[in-house]
Amino acid sequence: MGRYSVIILTSTNKHKIDFFFKMNEKNLIKKIQTLKQIEPEKDWVVLTKRQIVGFEDVQMKPSFIDQVLEVFQVLPGFNYKLALATLAVILTLGGTIGFSQAALPGDLLYPVRKFVDKTGYLFVSKNDQPKLGLEIANKRLEELTMIAQNNQGRNLAPAINEFRQSMVEAADKLKIVDGSPKITEEIVKETGKLKENREKVEALGVVVGETKELNRALSQLVEREIKDLESRSLTEEQIGILTQAKQDFKDGSYEKALEGILILSYPQP
Amino acid sequence: MDDSQKKFSKIYDQYISRIYRFVFLRVNSRDMAQDLTSETFTRAWDKFKGNSGSEVKNWLGFLYQIARNLVTDFYREKGKVQIISASYAPTLTDPSIGLEEKAFLSSEADQIKAVLSKLGEEQQEVIIWRYLDGLSTKEISQILNKSEGTVRVIVHRALEALRKELSSFNQ
Numbered sequence: 145m146g147r148y149s150v151i152i153l154t155s156t157n158k159h160k161i162d163f164f165f166k167m168n169e170k171n172l173i174k175k176i177q178t179l180k181q182i183e184p185e186k187d188w189v190v191l192t193k194r195q196i197v198g199f200e201d202v203q204m205k206p207s208f209i210d211q212v213l214e215v216f217q218v219l220p221g222f223n224y225k226l227a228l229a230t231l232a233v234i235l236t237l238g239g240t241i242g243f244s245q246a247a248l249p250g251d252l253l254y255p256v257r258k259f260v261d262k263t264g265y266l267f268v269s270k271n272d273q274p275k276l277g278l279e280i281a282n283k284r285l286e287e288l289t290m291i292a293q294n295n296q297g298r299n300l301a302p303a304i305n306e307f308r309q310s311m312v313e314a315a316d317k318l319k320i321v322d323g324s325p326k327i328t329e330e331i332v333k334e335t336g337k338l339k340e341n342r343e344k345v346e347a348l349g350v351v352v353g354e355t356k357e358l359n360r361a362l363s364q365l366v367e368r369e370i371k372d373l374e375s376r377s378l379t380e381e382q383i384g385i386l387t388q389a390k391q392d393f394k395d396g397s398y399e400k401a402l403e404g405i406l407i408l409s410y411p412q413p
Numbered sequence: 414m415d416d417s418q419k420k421f422s423k424i425y426d427q428y429i430s431r432i433y434r435f436v437f438l439r440v441n442s443r444d445m446a447q448d449l450t451s452e453t454f455t456r457a458w459d460k461f462k463g464n465s466g467s468e469v470k471n472w473l474g475f476l477y478q479i480a481r482n483l484v485t486d487f488y489r490e491k492g493k494v495q496i497i498s499a500s501y502a503p504t505l506t507d508p509s510i511g512l513e514e515k516a517f518l519s520s521e522a523d524q525i526k527a528v529l530s531k532l533g534e535e536q537q538e539v540i541i542w543r544y545l546d547g548l549s550t551k552e553i554s555q556i557l558n559k560s561e562g563t564v565r566v567i568v569h570r571a572l573e574a575l576r577k578e579l580s581s582f583n584q
Contacts, residue, residue: 168576172572176525176540176545177545178521178522178525179434179526179529179545180434182434182438183434184429184430188447189430192454193425193429197458
């Protein structure tokens with residue numbers, strides 16, 4: 145009986161022995177893998193390749209595209225050709241967009257630049273759209289100034305048209321202004337900039353013509369703000385500012401009138 | 414650089430380290446490993462130039478085939494005497510290795526290298542391919558031109574032999 149108790153393995157003992165052997169094997173494989181540190185000398189690798197294949201460029205660095213694709217190779221269902229085609233489309237689009245940023249009205253890539261500018265509306269809140277509209281109008285004026293400075297007669301007419309169109313759009317966006325101080329302040333700032341840019345381009349002998357749409361939109365905005373202020377009780381000093389704003393409004397100096405309104409409606413601390 | 418050079422260059426970059434390591438572990442000499450590895454790739458390049466490598470489906474297997482043939486030729490030429498690096502001589506010639514020598518081979522890599530060199534040619538190869546290079550049984554069976562079942566047995570026995578050698582080395 146004593147002999148049997150030595151030979152027969154219970155289920156538990158068998159597991160223990162299996163585990164012992166598995167652990168040993170695991171450790172053994174781990175030890176074998178320490179041999180991975182055996183590496184050929186880099187100089188020898190380079191020299192040998194040069195001798196065998198016969199060219200200088202030995203370490204073939206993966207191209208930028210290969211490096212990018214390598215990142216996506218971990219994704220399930222990765223298809224090299226499809227990924228390459230997608231990357232090519234992205235890079236072409238990216239390159240086109242990049243180049244288009246230097247395009248001027250009348251250039252081949254200018255519509256792309258305009259499109260990129262307009263997509264900006266998709267990424268800003270409704271309240272910020274008037275500001276963006278005025279910023280785009282300012283951009284168009286800057287382009288016009290550049291064309292005038294470089295004497296690019298061919299691009300002049302398209303640039304004026306682009307500016308006018310941008311003013312119509314900016315005016316349209318101004319209609320949605322809710323009268324918050326931040327937005328009014330930004331409108332004042334951008335309108336001031338617009339005035340400066342316009343003066344610059346007109347100084348170069350370019351007549352951009354009337355911008356009725358924007359004037360109308362600004363006029364409506366100022367009128368609305370003045371009416372609102374008139375319904376409030378104001379100090380004598382404030383009444384003076386409001387009177388001046390009304391006068392500016394009558395004179396068509398809407399930007400000046402807005403500055404006064406801003407002081408009254410949203411006094412600085 | 415023409416297209417075939419570019420293609421072969423990629424194969425070279427991909428496999429040079431593995432082939433060198435395989436040869437080095439088989440001959441235990443850096444200089445010989447460099448010579449034989451260089452010869453391996455020279456022969457592969459000749460083959461590649463000949464038919465643009467289109468006939469070769471498994472380059473790693475093909476390179477291992479050349480390398481192992483070269484190693485075999487090398488030992489045959491040397492009168493079947495395996496060249497052993499001087500650092501391992503005591504462990505192989507004198508079983509009652511001294512403490513100093515043991516300390517010399519203290520690192521795991523050195524130990525396993527010394528012990529591996531005691532195994533038979535085929536056992537060394539399968540250990541390297543299976544556990545160092547991560548080749549599947551199928552891939553090894555293609556290189557050795559043996560059935561997968563046979564390869565499994567060889568790998569198992571090689572690992573056992575290595576375990577035994579390692580255990581007697583540490584005693």
